[in-house]
Amino acid sequence: xxxxxxxxxxxHFGGVKAVQNVxxxxxxxxxxxxxxxxxxxxxxxxxxxTGIYTPTTGTIQLDGESIAGKSPDELARRGVARTFQNxxxxxxxxxxxxxxxxxxxxxxxxxxxxxxxxxxxKQRDRELHAEAAELMRFVGLDAYxxxxxxxxxxxxxxxxxxxxxxxxxxRLIFLDEPAAGLNPKETIEVDALVRKVADSxxxxxxVEHDMKMVMNLSDRILVLDYGKKLTxxxxxxxxxxxxxxxxxxxxxA
Amino acid sequence: MSKNxxxxxxxxxxxxxxxxxxxxxxxxxxxxxxMAINAVIVLGLNLLIGFAGQISLxxxxxxxxxxxxxxxxxxxxxxxxxxxxxxGAVAAGALAAIxxxxxxxxxxxxxxxxxxGLGIIINIVVRTEAQWTGGPDGxxxxxxxxxxxxxSGDKHWYWLxxxxxxxxxxxxxxxxxxxxxxxxxxxxxxxxxxxxxxxDVVRYKVAIFVLSAMFASFMGSITAHYVGFVTxxxxxxxxxxxxxxxxxxxxxxxxYGSVVGAVLLTALPQALTSFEGWETVAxxxxxxxxxxxxxxxxxxxxxxxxxRGD
Numbered sequence: 001x002x003x004x005x006x007x008x009x010x011x012h013f014g015g016v017k018a019v020q021n022v023x024x025x026x027x028x029x030x031x032x033x034x035x036x037x038x039x040x041x042x043x044x045x046x047x048x049x050t051g052i053y054t055p056t057t058g059t060i061q062l063d064g065e066s067i068a069g070k071s072p073d074e075l076a077r078r079g080v081a082r083t084f085q086n087x088x089x090x091x092x093x094x095x096x097x098x099x100x101x102x103x104x105x106x107x108x109x110x111x112x113x114x115x116x117x118x119x120x121x122k123q124r125d126r127e128l129h130a131e132a133a134e135l136m137r138f139v140g141l142d143a144y145x146x147x148x149x150x151x152x153x154x155x156x157x158x159x160x161x162x163x164x165x166x167x168x169x170x171r172l173i174f175l176d177e178p179a180a181g182l183n184p185k186e187t188i189e190v191d192a193l194v195r196k197v198a199d200s201x202x203x204x205x206x207v208e209h210d211m212k213m214v215m216n217l218s219d220r221i222l223v224l225d226y227g228k229k230l231t232x233x234x235x236x237x238x239x240x241x242x243x244x245x246x247x248x249x250x251x252x253a
Numbered sequence: 254m255s256k257n258x259x260x261x262x263x264x265x266x267x268x269x270x271x272x273x274x275x276x277x278x279x280x281x282x283x284x285x286x287x288m289a290i291n292a293v294i295v296l297g298l299n300l301l302i303g304f305a306g307q308i309s310l311x312x313x314x315x316x317x318x319x320x321x322x323x324x325x326x327x328x329x330x331x332x333x334x335x336x337x338x339x340x341g342a343v344a345a346g347a348l349a350a351i352x353x354x355x356x357x358x359x360x361x362x363x364x365x366x367x368x369x370g371l372g373i374i375i376n377i378v379v380r381t382e383a384q385w386t387g388g389p390d391g392x393x394x395x396x397x398x399x400x401x402x403x404x405s406g407d408k409h410w411y412w413l414x415x416x417x418x419x420x421x422x423x424x425x426x427x428x429x430x431x432x433x434x435x436x437x438x439x440x441x442x443x444x445x446x447x448x449x450x451x452x453d454v455v456r457y458k459v460a461i462f463v464l465s466a467m468f469a470s471f472m473g474s475i476t477a478h479y480v481g482f483v484t485x486x487x488x489x490x491x492x493x494x495x496x497x498x499x500x501x502x503x504x505x506x507x508x509y510g511s512v513v514g515a516v517l518l519t520a521l522p523q524a525l526t527s528f529e530g531w532e533t534v535a536x537x538x539x540x541x542x543x544x545x546x547x548x549x550x551x552x553x554x555x556x557x558x559x560x561r562g563d
Contacts, residue, residue: 050449076451090442092506093435101439105451107432111460114431115424121431168450 003028009058018044020227031204033214036224042207046174050082051075081170083161085177091150098149099132102167139163155186172203179210261509262422269415282407289414290476291515293421295499297468303505305461306441308365311372312496315466317488318345319473324394324483325385334397338474345470349463357458372493380485391484394477410479425508504550513552
């Protein structure tokens with residue numbers, strides 16, 4: 001059975017049908033890409049699956065359990081992590097604290113123990129600090145382990161989001177344009193990072209405009225256009241699909 | 254990152270230990286007690302405003318809640334002062350929870366409006382219910398005694414309040430650097446990001462609001478006992494604004510900023526008496542200038558200038 005099954009999913013904002021009757025499934029352990037022209041509904045699809053939006057119709061199942069309309073924190077409990085196209089970094093915190101927040105659900109969050117500086121809690125926090133530093137090295141942020149988040153460059157913040165998501169120890173990670181705004185060298189590095197994440201056993205779902213990266217990384221690709229599923233298949237199948245070529249080049253097939 | 258976040262606490266404790274021996278007379282002891290009381294209230298408010306990013310414009314209402322619980326319950330119902338104090342804090346917390354729960358499901362600054370209203374309602378109640386509260390004239394507060402030992406006189410109160418302040422600073426520092434505190438700061442930094450890592454945002458906002466209200470109520474009780482008299486002014490809107498000003502001037506999201514803000518703004522009116530009738534103008538000018546040149550508040554601005562965090 002597939003890890004994630006999306007069936008006939010739609011969301012309407014007033015008269016705008018941002019996602020319409022989209023059906024697909026994702027097997028555990030793959031890298032799955034969602035592509036499409038601007039405004040095709042890729043980020044909306046992510047927001048639906050990660051609980052930011054509630055679908056108008058349709059079902060979403062994670063491991064056979066319905067998750068449509070569940071809140072983001074409930075999805076986090078079920079091992080769903082994500083990053084954002086427009087950065088969502090807590091600039092009021094240090095870089096490593098941003099990563100440590102990712103481990104929120106794995107910690108004892110008791111307020112009284114926290115206020116009393118409970119030894120076990122403090123010990124766990126020290127371990128987490130080391131774990132978070134390790135994750136920052138994993139995503140290539142060795143130089144920023146002691147940095148403040150608001151002093152980091154854009155490209156580093158993109159990786160910091162990935163580190164925070166990984167701190168959740170997710171089963172499924174949604175990366176919303178991890179290479180957007182990066183230069184070619186940084187893009188190659190992120191490409192390698194996504195590969196590393198996938199190799200560590202996390203199922204990766206990717207929205208990305210960099211076609212070279214998508215073709216290089218993805219096991220399967222879903223193509224959206226105007227909120228509808230255009231096609232789905234391997235890189236080769238998608239690349240040779242006349243509908244996809246038409247959607248991207250604007251020709252009328 | 255070799256800096257020790259507790260260094261400031263040690264300095265505060267050292268100052269608190271030395272102060273009674275260097276202050277020339279009881280006027281200054283009284284001022285120091287008021288500063289410390291305000292510091293604890295402002296600390297609680299800063300956890301809400303500075304760390305969690307939620308605004309309360311009615312915090313003096315919660316202060317009044319505790320103060321009047323301490324005055325009314327022992328006077329009219331013969332409750333033990335400690336029990337009255339606890340009841341006030343629990344009731345203030347419950348009221349905060351009832352008000353906050355629906356508000357935090359909305360986006361935006363609805364909390365500011367709701368707390369503004371709540372503070373004004375509490376103030377109207379204590380002004381109007383004269384048979385219980387003495388109305389605008391206020392009412393005396395019975396003395397507090399613990400196990401037959403009566404707490405009276407500046408010395409007793411000084412040490413009690415110094416202890417409360419030290420413990421509050423310590424607990425706040427512990428809290429903000431814990432999983433709970435990180436979640437709180439994270440939802441301020443990015444609500445959507447904290448949601449997707451699993452933070453139940455509404456629950457955390459309600460929790461910190463309730464905690465902050467209970468802090469205020471508890472310190473309201475302490476104030477009432479210390480002064481020996483309560484008036485509705487303690488719970489009025491201007492006092493709420495004064496407390497928010499202390500947070501902002503001292504520094505949002507800064508534990509030590511709360512203490513510095515409270516100390517400075519408690520002392521400032523005393524220092525400005527030489528302006529004879531123009532105190533309020535001078536007070537306003539100082540606030541405006543500090544906001545223009547130090548919009549982040551005193552402690553964060555200075556610590557950034559001298560290369561230290563927190």
